[in-house]
Amino acid sequence: MTTTTKPASPETNPADPYAGVRPNGALGVLAVADGPPRHGTGRETIRPDVIATDFSATRARYVVSVEEYVRFHEQGFLVVRGLLNEAEIGELREHGEDLMHGRVAVPGIEPPTPGMTLAEIERRYLRIHMLHRHLEIEERYLLHPRMLDVLEALIGPDLLALQTMYFIKAPGGAGQGYHQDSYYIPTYPDSLCGAWIAIDRADEANGCVWFTVGSQHEPIYPTDDRIGQNHTNLGDLAVVANVSHTDEEVNTLSRIAAKYAGREVAAVANPGDAVFFAGHVLHRSHTNHTNDRFRRSLVCHYANARSFTAWGNPGRQEIANGLHILARGATHLPFAEPRFGTPCAANSPVEVPAGGAPLSMMADGDDMRAAPQDVERNDPTMMRAHDTHTIHG
Numbered sequence: 001m002t003t004t005t006k007p008a009s010p011e012t013n014p015a016d017p018y019a020g021v022r023p024n025g026a027l028g029v030l031a032v033a034d035g036p037p038r039h040g041t042g043r044e045t046i047r048p049d050v051i052a053t054d055f056s057a058t059r060a061r062y063v064v065s066v067e068e069y070v071r072f073h074e075q076g077f078l079v080v081r082g083l084l085n086e087a088e089i090g091e092l093r094e095h096g097e098d099l100m101h102g103r104v105a106v107p108g109i110e111p112p113t114p115g116m117t118l119a120e121i122e123r124r125y126l127r128i129h130m131l132h133r134h135l136e137i138e139e140r141y142l143l144h145p146r147m148l149d150v151l152e153a154l155i156g157p158d159l160l161a162l163q164t165m166y167f168i169k170a171p172g173g174a175g176q177g178y179h180q181d182s183y184y185i186p187t188y189p190d191s192l193c194g195a196w197i198a199i200d201r202a203d204e205a206n207g208c209v210w211f212t213v214g215s216q217h218e219p220i221y222p223t224d225d226r227i228g229q230n231h232t233n234l235g236d237l238a239v240v241a242n243v244s245h246t247d248e249e250v251n252t253l254s255r256i257a258a259k260y261a262g263r264e265v266a267a268v269a270n271p272g273d274a275v276f277f278a279g280h281v282l283h284r285s286h287t288n289h290t291n292d293r294f295r296r297s298l299v300c301h302y303a304n305a306r307s308f309t310a311w312g313n314p315g316r317q318e319i320a321n322g323l324h325i326l327a328r329g330a331t332h333l334p335f336a337e338p339r340f341g342t343p344c345a346a347n348s349p350v351e352v353p354a355g356g357a358p359l360s361m362m363a364d365g366d367d368m369r370a371a372p373q374d375v376e377r378n379d380p381t382m383m384r385a386h387d388t389h390t391i392h393g
């Protein structure tokens, strides 16, 4: 059974649902609590009759260029134009309407109460977390093949899908101050990557995301309750406070951002564009200052499936890989299957792209197999003979 956890209620002014401020500056954020992950086979698959995502073998694979790969590393982010098509964005936009108006069967997402104005309805939720554990559509976009094509090149080949966040950000909706995503979702080795899908046009006026170019090379700065979380043996690593807070005086990550003055870039995106960003890059967004334009987006997070993560376990100590979906490739670590049966590596293990060998680092593939009986590789006598031959000729 699934349950819902609403964050502690901020002080709200009914006329302005964004008026209550949580300690980190986040507003209207709904965390849909996790149910148990699915393992094994025989799960129930619930799919609508018509879906906009093309999973067929003939679907065009997105091929990342070397120039894009370099840009991702040079800038800390990469905008891929038109990654999703019009039908897909239409489906995601309609989904946003359903969320806003409470027309989805997820505990915690309620229909508007009688008497609410449209503005109040539109501002009820700024963002909703982890809906892929409850709704087929969110799982399907988290595992969208063209999204995974890009991620495979940037952080793969083996991919673990961790998080979804649907942002509604109505006119007047709040931004999020400087932060680094690997602070929130640590992985070891750190391979975290965010993917931000524009559903509406996002620009400077309605609160697009801004990236501080160069800061992707920075370490993750801990707050005093997370010292040692991401890094050990970085002796002069500053401790910061109030990350994500929109006030630069309060959020001391702004001091790190100041090292890169003049290098902050707005990631302007049109519907269907996807912005991929590294786990260390400092980024933020501002208030939606328009009167009439939403800034909806679906943001997903991924890591290399061979990175360990405890993210998702309440104490953040125990391994949590088994809670997250193996999207591409293979791994020696645990993983979950998609609950709604979206095709991916977890339920369709071997993926062979047209004309090529499997791209994943298969642990049981010929080259990687641990084979203690393989005399050519492991027999100590053979090694000695070889050494003797080499050294004494």
Ligand SMILES: O=C(O)CCC(=O)C(=O)O
Pocket: 167, 175, 176, 181, 194, 207, 208, 209, 283, 284, 285, 297, 299
């Ligand atoms: O979309 C936004 O306003 C902020 C997104 C963001 O910072 C994130 O996903 O880490």
